[in-house]
Amino acid sequence: MTDPALATGVIRLDPEDDVVLAARDLAAGSEVALGDVRLTLLDDVPSGHKVAVTDVPEGGQVRKYGQSIGRATRGIRAGDHVHTQNLGMVEEDRHHEFGSARVTLPEPAGERPTFLGYRRSDRRVGTRNYIGIVTSVNCSATAARLIADQFRGPALDAFPGVDGVVALVHQSGCGLVGESEGAQVLLRTLRGYAAHPNFGGILLLGLGCEMLQLDLVTADLELPDDVVVERMTIQGEGGTRATVTAGVEAVRRMLPVVGERRREPIDASELVLGLNCGGSDGYSGITANPALGVASDLLVALGGRSVLAETPEVYGAEHLLTRRAVSEEVGTRLLDRIEWWRRYTADGGGSLDNNPSPGNKAGGLTTILEKSLGAVAKGGRADLSHVYEYAERIDGRGFSFMDTPGYDPVSVTGLVAGGATVVCFTTGRGSVFGCQPTPSIKIATNSALARSMPDDIDVNAGRILDGDATVAGVGQEIFDLILRVASGEKTVSEELGIGQDEFVPWQLGAVT
Amino acid sequence: MTDPALATGVIRLDPEDDVVLAARDLAAGSEVALGDVRLTLLDDVPSGHKVAVTDVPEGGQVRKYGQSIGRATRGIRAGDHVHTQNLGMVEEDRHHEFGSARVTLPEPAGERPTFLGYRRSDRRVGTRNYIGIVTSVNCSATAARLIADQFRGPALDAFPGVDGVVALVHQSGCGLVGESEGAQVLLRTLRGYAAHPNFGGILLLGLGCEMLQLDLVTADLELPDDVVVERMTIQGEGGTRATVTAGVEAVRRMLPVVGERRREPIDASELVLGLNCGGSDGYSGITANPALGVASDLLVALGGRSVLAETPEVYGAEHLLTRRAVSEEVGTRLLDRIEWWRRYTADGGGSLDNNPSPGNKAGGLTTILEKSLGAVAKGGRADLSHVYEYAERIDGRGFSFMDTPGYDPVSVTGLVAGGATVVCFTTGRGSVFGCQPTPSIKIATNSALARSMPDDIDVNAGRILDGDATVAGVGQEIFDLILRVASGEKTVSEELGIGQDEFVPWQLGAVT
Ligand SMILES: [Ca+2]
Ligand SMILES: [Ca+2]
């Protein structure tokens, strides 16, 4: 990604692109500067829509994000408005290829960036130091909250090294089909949280007679030696009141131990970055998402982990990711998940359709490839190294994909269960998402949002649209903020206390 | 239901029964008294198992709960242990008939019982006077909680007439298939809570860009004129902090108005009783459930509403309910729901199987009819007047069935959405369930549980097993407690503060 043409009214996302984006409504005859070149607009071009910067012959590829978004359905001249009247797709644009679009990310120059993290004894690195209360079933939800409530406000003043006590409550754990995919997904999620490096202590809390027993949560789960673990059931303790008393005592015993953990300088490559968006708008794909993609590529170039998710937003353009796959096996794993989604949504009485809606088209999106690339732009251009199922441990380095729904809390819960230690979340409409125990950096796609909900936005990528910042510049800002947040700086959602009710494991299958 | 033979070691559930239940392990040769008659046991009979009190010829019906649980597969003599060796089912025992087992409940004698309730201007009657915060989507969950948190503890001391502020938060509301059955069920649930007579004030709280808009929640919803309603979205208010401030102010404005509502004497027939069980054991069907059935019949005889639920527990013996149906239409509605469940569980990778498990059999349950009757016993013997879908308004008088999963929080959420103003909940293993805004009375099936979890149990029906109380006597106790609780007496789960995290709308369909 390179600098857009600033203060000229257009945004260039990639130097190889055939199109740039109007940052505001531009009239036919306007001149815009592209570096040293000046371009005269041949049509009126609404804000967010595409303008050709090169001639493209009929049938020629048109590139945006440095990648093809379709072909010219008739000859396009530099200065033309590029949209449904002159851009379309042919079937071969959707052929599955593996690894045909791999890139070499630029070597990072200079000193390697670091952050101050918590190195656990299993070598994984946390960005926070919470105590977590992991519940096996909804029946222990209230007890978990009553315990956590005792540690709000000044109750933790004596333990500045502890970020808080998080009650991870959910709505399932019983009344589900044992051995089913849904039960496995819930179990994987709970195990992922129990082992998350942002926890220095874990209290496992069950009812006693539930289907999803605590023993299943902990079976073969290797927790770091320096993480304090206690467990209890309400039936074993003799009821709610006795359990809350025992649970509060258990947390009190943990506090001095967990509070002694200290941050230390850690190479940035030890970060696990989760990528997400919610409440997208017409600017997501040209401001916040590409800027986040720059930050993701910076991390991946250093050897870090960055994970894209939200399968429904990739649907229909999955070949754009398989072309970035490091192997046919990785690409095939993605295609298998897409196939699973076709069945899942059909069973659920719906269908997946990621084609641009009338609203999307009014906003300037022409093809499904372009729409998908706008979402996928959060993941930059790095090779796709791994494909994970929901809540699966993110153990491989590089850029990966995790199969999750697009729905924010469910998607991010999967990423955090997989081990994400920082989440970046782009929003155009104004999501207020947060997700304890992992900090979530929220990035606005437009300045109007950043102004109307200032307490809920960490970064305003809308400045790109305003001509006050570049995609690359905001990307670097996001990367720098990731390091600061990983080192302990609080995000706005942490300041607001958001993140316990947003623990939402993907619920699959029948409730019985 | 009549008195069991007390202090003789056996429990008789109905005077017409061919069997009684051993209240403890009884040896062959023991004598037990049944009224004036003495019976000598011909076999060893374990606790909870059946003993014949009459001779039954091969092929003859064997009755328990006053209803057939199968046929003698060989001749049975009074004093025999009745179990798999001499009791079974033939296909005709499962024929569907409509209305063939209707009963006339005894006329209530004496003065009509009343309770002190809140009469709303739409004539519905509440048992509590809460302010509810109804959220359209998970994205407004944290804001709702932050608002409700401001009204915990002494904050409401100036408003003794207000029971509290309840944040009704859930995990869905977006990322679901619009127009799908799942979206409809969620909407019906939220609308049912918004209109619940236990709320004197409602704050409707959304994010703004969610799929399930607040307008859908309130469309055509007729709320009583004397219920205070306010609404806001986080995006409309300018973010989380502004919303919490505005929400707290909205609730503060409601408090003096809602706090002026007063309880008044109301005929018991205005109660809506929800029936449920969770963590059942071998004693559920012979102590707590039949006793609750007595209370249910008392209410129905007065013209009140009592609603059984938990379709999977009825499955396989649904003809026992259709025989009680007041019309073929009502019976057919139940059978249609059963058919729906067959597909639902098959799609969910499971299957419905309500046959007695090896553990059930060891506990003395022989046939699916007997097992189902043990669950259905919560609903007494009254005619089945209505069949409701999940969260549908319970508008008809008498005894009804609502189609819900067996899973406690999901089942009771449906009942409360339908308008249940008191819930009775039986448990053998020790559930700690509660459900704001409706009080939930918890009834233990055995005394060991009542002793081990005293703070979580309202009524110990295990005294029936101990020989210290009768089914009819405990049933009357439960009925009397229902009236006191409806009048304001707190249940143990209310004392403990349980019930917000147990708001769990049934989630159906795909998460996208
Ligand atoms: Ca070109
Ligand atoms: Ca999302």
Ligand SMILES: [Ca+2]
């Ligand atoms: Ca007989």
Ligand SMILES: [Ca+2]
């Ligand atoms: Ca009301």
Ligand SMILES: [Ca+2]
């Ligand atoms: Ca239940």
